[in-house]
Amino acid sequence: MNGVQFDALREAAPDGVACDGLRVEREANGYVFETPEETRAGLDAAAFEATAAANPWFVSNWHYWQGIEDPARRAYLRWLERADEHGVRERYEALATGVRREWGQLGIKAGLDGDGERIYELRHAADADREIDALDVRADPLDAREIATEDPKGRYRPLKTAPTLRRGWVFAALDGRDLYRAVDYFYPATVANWFREREGDLDVTHYRETATRQTGIYGIVDGLAPEAVGWLAEACCVDSQCLKRREWDESEAEALGVPRGDGEFPCREPCSLVIAAARKLTLLEREGTRTYEFELTPSEKEQLEALVDTVAEGRIDDVREADLGEGANRYRTRFLRAKRVDGEGRLCGVPTREDDRGEDGGDDGERED
Numbered sequence: 001m002n003g004v005q006f007d008a009l010r011e012a013a014p015d016g017v018a019c020d021g022l023r024v025e026r027e028a029n030g031y032v033f034e035t036p037e038e039t040r041a042g043l044d045a046a047a048f049e050a051t052a053a054a055n056p057w058f059v060s061n062w063h064y065w066q067g068i069e070d071p072a073r074r075a076y077l078r079w080l081e082r083a084d085e086h087g088v089r090e091r092y093e094a095l096a097t098g099v100r101r102e103w104g105q106l107g108i109k110a111g112l113d114g115d116g117e118r119i120y121e122l123r124h125a126a127d128a129d130r131e132i133d134a135l136d137v138r139a140d141p142l143d144a145r146e147i148a149t150e151d152p153k154g155r156y157r158p159l160k161t162a163p164t165l166r167r168g169w170v171f172a173a174l175d176g177r178d179l180y181r182a183v184d185y186f187y188p189a190t191v192a193n194w195f196r197e198r199e200g201d202l203d204v205t206h207y208r209e210t211a212t213r214q215t216g217i218y219g220i221v222d223g224l225a226p227e228a229v230g231w232l233a234e235a236c237c238v239d240s241q242c243l244k245r246r247e248w249d250e251s252e253a254e255a256l257g258v259p260r261g262d263g264e265f266p267c268r269e270p271c272s273l274v275i276a277a278a279r280k281l282t283l284l285e286r287e288g289t290r291t292y293e294f295e296l297t298p299s300e301k302e303q304l305e306a307l308v309d310t311v312a313e314g315r316i317d318d319v320r321e322a323d324l325g326e327g328a329n330r331y332r333t334r335f336l337r338a339k340r341v342d343g344e345g346r347l348c349g350v351p352t353r354e355d356d357r358g359e360d361g362g363d364d365g366e367r368e369d
Helices: 003-015 045-053 056-066 071-080 088-097 143-149 176-186 190-198 207-212 216-223 226-236 272-285 298-312 330-340
Strands: 017-019 022-027 030-034 039-043 099-103 106-112 118-124 136-138 169-174
Touching: 003 017, 003 022, 003 045, 003 056, 017 056, 022 056, 030 045, 039 045, 045 056, 056 088, 071 099, 071 106, 071 176, 071 190, 088 099, 088 106, 106 176, 118 176, 136 143, 143 169, 143 176, 169 176, 176 190, 207 216, 207 272, 216 272, 226 272, 298 330
Parallel strands: 136 169
Antiparallel strands: 017 022, 022 030, 030 039, 099 106, 106 118, 118 169
């Protein structure tokens, strides 16, 4: 507790103070100072100051939280230090060494600076054990926008909540306001929606409602069949693709039988990337099925299945060139192409469409080049 904190407490006492077990009032016969451990009443000014000085954590804690007016930021910062799980003394002991939590791929450590004020460190969760000197130290929360723009390979990240955040940086000393800003730059609106969900105010817009309000080239997405909406969610909205926890379904009455994800923050409606994917898939789903006949060995069939799975799960880079036991191995795939794909790029030389044979077979759906 410092002089500023005590002066603020004394000024607030006539109106009453209540925070995390601390209660302070000014009554006709003196001050009341109550904590979970003791209650002292009828205190004169000197005794009141001495009692406050003997309970610095409670005064400092009250002073910090009463200065945060934004309810979402306040709730989030309290969540970071597990304020609803531990008492004030326990929390300050933990803050002295640092309290760590994860938010998506962000690792956040809440601690105390030399003056006993809260300070926050923000880095990639996978860099939790790296020394600060080995990281790119940042100070301006706005830098989070630049960090979040590209993935580790330098490619643009159209979905900020994809699990592709690059590593190697740290914001070493942020106050609560700047931490909140940086987190919002990394994962826009996630804290706000998390807070709305906690308060029971999260407004969820399901796929069908989102689809019916689309216009222009996206107006067709309402034509996607219910089972295809499930495949869409399975493709785009699981933990391996997005760190949000999906709360929307096909409609309010029809739930999707697809995992919702385990993320801390909710997804309240299909995002623009999902709608863009839905447009393409709607066009593809218009095509009628055809029967093709191929000659493949059992191992070649299994290899094609492994290729699909490896690409879908983003594991291509994990397949080593020397590991010829993997179906997605580059050399095995090139061998399969040399053996089974003709000079026109057709599997086993089988035409894909009637017009591939030079005939006027037409197309069963709208094609998009």
